[in-house]
Amino acid sequence: MFPSVLHKAGPPAWQRLLKVMQEIAPLELAAPWDNVGLLLDCPDETQWASFDTTKKMRLFFCNDLTEQVVEEVIARKADCVITYHPTPFGKMNKITRHTHIGRVMLSMLTNRIPVYATHTSFDCVTGGINDWLLSAFGSNIVADTVLPVEGLKGNPNPAFGFGRVCDLEKPLSIDDAIGVVKAHTKLPHLRLGEPMNANISKETKTISRVAVCAGSGGSVFKGYRGSKVDLFISGEMSHHDVLELNQNGAYVLLCEHSNSERGFLPEVARRIGEKMGPDYSVEPLISEVDRDPLRVA
CATH class of the missing domain: 3.40.1390.30 (NIF3 (NGG1p interacting factor 3)-like)
Structure with missing residues (x-):
């Protein structure tokens, strides 16, 4: 990925968040087949320009960005989603309402909520x-x-x-x-x-x-x-x-796959809050809907 390019655009709070993500989960450590980093670049610049120590940025953390999780993201008024697994994961030729990933991305774009994925960069660091x-x-x-x-x-x-x-x-x-x-x-x-x-x-x-x-x-x-x-x-x-x-x-x-990963999310939220520094305040939102697709029946 191209972290040096990503840091040049957007309000200072947005640039700072991208820099922090690169510091704690370096993109160059990710597997070559992976899709990590900033996947959807659509921050509400007016909103992000207003963040400081008194107005908290609401960062939402999940393991898998499913349609059900997207509903939670919107309901909890998140400013950005940091997901462990990438959505989309692989190559997409089109984004339509006819696939669940298409609906996820369209909902996030419509609501101007950016998506950042860590995955194997956090596996390796x-x-x-x-x-x-x-x-x-x-x-x-x-x-x-x-x-x-x-x-x-x-x-x-x-x-x-x-x-x-x-x-x-x-x-x-x-x-x-x-x-x-x-x-x-x-x-x-x-x-x-x-x-x-x-x-x-x-x-x-x-x-x-x-x-x-x-x-x-x-x-x-x-x-x-x-x-x-x-x-x-x-x-x-x-x-x-x-x-x-x-x-x-x-x-x-x-x-089970995501059950071995999901418990790490609060630690990610804590590190980001610390790294954002004294000029910004973060309100972490850990998904309450996100779960492994398999359960004991």
């Missing part, structure tokens, strides 16, 4: 979504990157990349590890894949080394199959990926 997911096991954990960013010229930090892996300060039972993840993500249910080796059981195997990847972890964990990781945590993985890890003696814990 240090302190991003994967570090948040891993922090379920403690705030002082030192983690390594599972899959470093490749092809980034002048990569300022070799720790940038997808997924995280770490050694726990104190081994846990699998039941305790499940409880930790449930508490951190605020999820009542998770899916568990168990080792298939007859010599491994809850009583004999403890969790000392953990790997995480928010969203979909199958390809990210590929290089760690057969390694000494005891527990792999992700949103979703294919049947065969889970089977292989279980055959190699590891546990797999799945939250």
